[in-house]
Amino acid sequence: MLTVAIVGGGASGVEMGATLADLLPTWYIPLGENPQEIRIVILQRGSEILKESKSDRLRETAQSELQQRTAPVEVLLESEVKAVYPGAIEFERNGQSWRLAAATVVWTAGNATHPVIDSLAIAPENRDKHNRLLVKPTLQLPEFPEVFAAGDCAIDPSNPQPATAQVAYQQGAAIAHNLKALIAGKSLTPATVNLRGTLIKLGLHESAVEIFDYYEIKGHLGQAIRLATYLELMPTPARNFVNRTRWFNEEILKQIAGV
Ligand SMILES: Cc1cc2nc3c(=O)[nH]c(=O)nc-3n(C[C@H](O)[C@H](O)[C@H](O)COP(=O)(O)OP(=O)(O)OC[C@H]3O[C@@H](n4cnc5c(N)ncnc54)[C@H](O)[C@@H]3O)c2cc1C
Missing domain, CATH: 3.50.50.100 (FAD/NAD(P)-binding domain)
Incomplete structure (x- = not known):
């Protein structure tokens, strides 16, 4: 006991x-x-x-x-x-x-990806071994550039970050910035994450x-x-x-x- x-x-x-x-x-x-x-x-x-x-x-x-x-x-x-x-x-x-x-x-x-993420029509080569979605530095999906992914369900292989809230939070702000740029017809910027500790x-x-x-x-x-x-x-x-x-x-x- x-x-x-x-x-x-x-x-x-x-x-x-x-x-x-x-x-x-x-x-x-x-x-x-x-x-x-x-x-x-x-x-x-x-x-x-x-x-x-x-x-x-x-x-x-x-x-x-x-x-x-x-x-x-x-x-x-x-x-x-x-x-x-x-x-x-x-x-x-x-x-x-x-x-x-x-x-x-x-x-x-540890935890696992959500079943909704598992069921998406994303090719296996665009997922990592944990089934997370691979994203470009701008956080866009390679196959569907109009779709963004961030946080625990996504990973940028060129700049992998730990699955933490401080990363998800900053990536969320980066997506908002890129959505505005997309609407305004401007070029998108890679997401930057500053780990504060x-x-x-x-x-x-x-x-x-x-x-x-x-x-x-x-x-x-x-x-x-x-x-x-x-x-x-x-x-x-x-x-x-x-x-x-x-x-x-x-x-x-x-x-x-x-x-
Ligand atoms: C026990 C524990 C302790 C942690 N401690 C820390 C810590 O101290 N510091 C830190 O930085 N990180 C910590 N983390 C990690 C942190 O919680 C995650 O990295 C962060 O929450 C990821 O954010 P997210 O938005 O990607 O996912 P989530 O925070 O999981 O948000 C996803 C949201 O989507 C919702 N959702 C799911 N499916 C659907 C659907 N079909 N339709 C609509 N909504 C849906 C879920 O309900 C959830 O609210 C901890 C994690 C755990 C499990």
Whole structure:
């Protein structure tokens, strides 16, 4: 009952593991129990966590923060999950099959393209191995230049970008710009994406922030920057106000009050 298996050591798996490792003890300790009995296990197929990140420093920070949580987080590398059963998972490691008893299994090992994208009349040579649509630098489909694609469902092979919201957001603006150009009979411009960095939550109240993948700020200050960044991205002032109030309460008032 006290073991949580997290499948996948990407950003979502690491954030989930670190957060649960701080959160579950806040319920378990008041019962008079030992938080060390809680076991959180991240199973990652490859040889390292956060493999999409270009930053080795971020990987090291995440590894060390996972070890410092209130409940221990184990990272099992080179471990490929083969089956999930009620109460257990099966995985392969070093050519051997293993079973881990876990009442809770969290799947974070990626997602797939939407069936609508799969069903489009786009030739296989204009798709990648994940079935995403290949687009030109202007984000037009090669076969249908009047159709644009962006975000998680598309990939420009000449300038591949990670499947993240900050990329989708900027590509959306590029499409709007190109649609206006198309209507005005002007030439289209290639989409440019500026990666502003990586924000990763490493526990209930801590984060690591890689600014332009150059500077790293971690701990409580990293968390403050992460929250401020998300606030800045809220689509409406009303939502901004609601989240600002909630986060101020959760991150500052409750911590000062020690609850
Ligand atoms: C757990 C998780 C955590 C993540 N964390 C981060 C993060 O911290 N930072 C970050 O930058 N990125 C993060 N990402 C990635 C980010 O969410 C995606 O890259 C981003 O949402 C892609 O945007 P999109 O517009 O391509 O697709 P989506 O955001 O998936 O939008 C597609 C929309 O189309 C709608 N839709 C689908 N089919 C139809 C249809 N037939 N008709 C009409 N509408 C339809 C869907 O309902 C959906 O709203 C995370 C992803 C996951 C899964």
